[in-house]
Amino acid sequence: MNWTHSRKLVTGLFVATAISTAAFALPVEAATLRMAWAQDATGLDPHKQTAFSSLRLLELIYEPLVRLDTQLNVVPAIAASWEFAPDAKTLTFKLDPKAKFSNGAQVTPADVKASFERLLDEATAAAARSNFLSIESIDTPDAETVVFHLSTADVPILASMATINAAVLPASEITADTIATKAVGSGPFKLDSWEPNAKEVLSANADWAGGKLAIDGIEVTVLPDETAILASLRAGQTDFALINDPLVATLVPNEPNLQLNRISGLAYNVLQLNPSRTPMDNLKVRQAMSCAIDRQEIVDSALAGEGKVTGPLTAPAFAEDPDTLFCYKQDVAKAKQLMEEAGMSGGFTAKVIAANGEPPVAASEAQVLQAQLAEIGVKLDIQMMELSVYVDTWLKGDFDMAVAQNGGRPDPYPMYNRYFTKDGNLLQVSNFVDDTLDSLMRQGQAETDPAKRVEIFHQFEQHLTEQSPWLWLSTSYTYTAQLKTVTGFEPSPTGTLFGLTKVSIQ
Structure with missing residues (x-):
């Protein structure tokens, strides 16, 4: 089968139809969008960042080769087109000749090659490194072509590339080692200034290949209290805001001058266990905890009903009924039996970490879990942390348990490969190696038949759910709110704010 950029696989991962980059109609006077969010970026290196708050900022500044549209299809970004060889072991990209970095320099195949070599360098500690280990070599035969030679058929590599963790960076900035301190991207906006945990100022990138924007920039204010964000919207002091707290989001439709954008997300809420620590290294203990949890009660209590119970696979093309998964219906009697079989009928105490602010429901989730697990003698000591401290602790795997919200992808391989394969670069976070999971992951990577x-x-x-290294809880909604004078924003299941490129202010 010869795949070209006009073919579709499963969720449209091989779709690259022509997309108009005609300039958006400018209003008589372009305006600056006043935006607010509760959590600020924790860093500027797009290859290293894992926090949602960082990725939301960086996706406005940088671009990958391809991106996901609001229907989760892969569409052009820096690349204008692409083609897989018949054996799916060679992937050729043609770059958009109009693509330029914000310093005015052309985006070249050399920049693409340098970016992926940086991603693959273990010293970089790139967040998505494992998703690109099939890349054996990269050729740049001419000024617009990049050829990736792969060690195996790698169906999901396009979905892996459609993320800001695979952003294309200027080779000159990589050589100068300025990526963490100087944001030079080819995206729709330029970062003019950043006051951490206070403010960002972005201006429209006149060289963006996607066309002219209808706003001349964005001023982001960090307001840690989302009720203050809502008050700012009510007062007309903020035009557009990211809302994480479902309780705050449910208040927006009551305001006559505001509009709520609400969409089901691919991200998942999860209780991550650390199977390298006693007694979480005991399968029956992990399974007992899974059986003791009432996932629907967590949704109803901690998320105010704004979500749904999920298994590990959250993308529509792969998701299945959670009731078919191991112990997804609460069974406290079975949980107690498993604890007894594990020699843990007396229970145990463990520390669970959670982040302040993102998601804002983390503390509530931890408290509901604390109450539910107490029924089988598992006593949770909840430790709330500032986001940057939490992220550092999480990346080191330095926890007994963690309440987390992790990003979803339209394909399971880039979603879980880095956690649950032997070469996974976030194996220190999951602390779980399993031959069956590793084998199935590799089969799913190379298989070309969608069914x-x-x-x-x-x-x-x-x-995965039988082994219970993590206990998946729910998906939730992503929310943004805006004054009704703001039009054109397109929300996405990935939670991206890239839809701001289509915004105008009346």
């Missing part, structure tokens, strides 16, 4: 891929990943999900 067979779904079957493989359903086996992966069934086995």
Whole structure:
């Protein structure tokens, strides 16, 4: 089968239809969008950042080769087109000749090659490194072409590339080692200034290949209290805001001058166990905890009903009924039996970490889990942390348990490969190696038949929930709110704010 950029696989991962980059109509006077959010970026290096708050900022400044549209199809970004060889082991990109960095320099194949070499360098500690280990070599035969030679058929590599963790950076800035301190991207906006935990100022990038914007920039104010964000919107002091707290979001429709954008997300809420620590290294203890949890009560209590119970696979093309998964219906009697079989009928105490602010429901989730697990003698000591401290602790895997919200992807491989394969670069976070999971992941990576891929990943999900290294809880909604004078924003299941490129202010 010869795949070109006009073919579709499963969720449209191979779709690259022509997309108009005609300039958006400018109003008589372009305006600056006043935006607010509660959590600020924790760093500027797009290859290293894992916090949602960082990625939301950086995706406005940088671009990957391809991106996901609001329907989760892969569409052009820096690359104008792409083509897989018949054996899916060679992937060729043609770059958009109009693509330029914010310093005015052309985006070249050399920049793409340098960016992926940086991603693959273990010293970089790139967040998505494991998703690109199939890359054996990169050729740049001419001024517009980049050829990736792969060690195996790698169906999901396009979805892996459609993220800001795979941003294309200027080779000159990589050489100068300025990526963490100087944001030079080819995205729709330029970062003019950043006062951490206070304010960002962005201006429209006149060289952006996507066309002219209808706003001349964005001023972001960091307001840690989301009720203060809502008050600022009510007063007309903020035009557009990211809302994380479902309780605050439910108040927005009551305001006549405001509009709420609400969409189901791919991100998932999860209680991550650390199977390298006693007694979480005991399968029956982990399974007992899974059986003791009432996931729907967590949704109803901690998320104010704004979410749904989920298994590990959250993308529509792969998701299955959670009731088919191991112990997804609360069974306290079975949980107590498993604890007894594990020799833990007396229970144990463990520390669970959670971040302040993102998600804002983390503390509530931890408290509901604390009450539910107490029924089988598991006593949770909740430790709330500032986001940057939490992220550092999480990345080191330095916890007994962690209440987390992790990003979802339209394909399971880039979503879980880095956690649950032997070469996963975030294996220190999951602390869980399993031959069956590793094998199924590799099968799903190389399989080219869409139906067979779904079957493989359903086996992966069934086995993962039986092993219970993590206890998946729910998906939730992503929210933004805006004055009704702001039009054109397109929300996405990934939670991206890239839809701001289509915004205008009346």
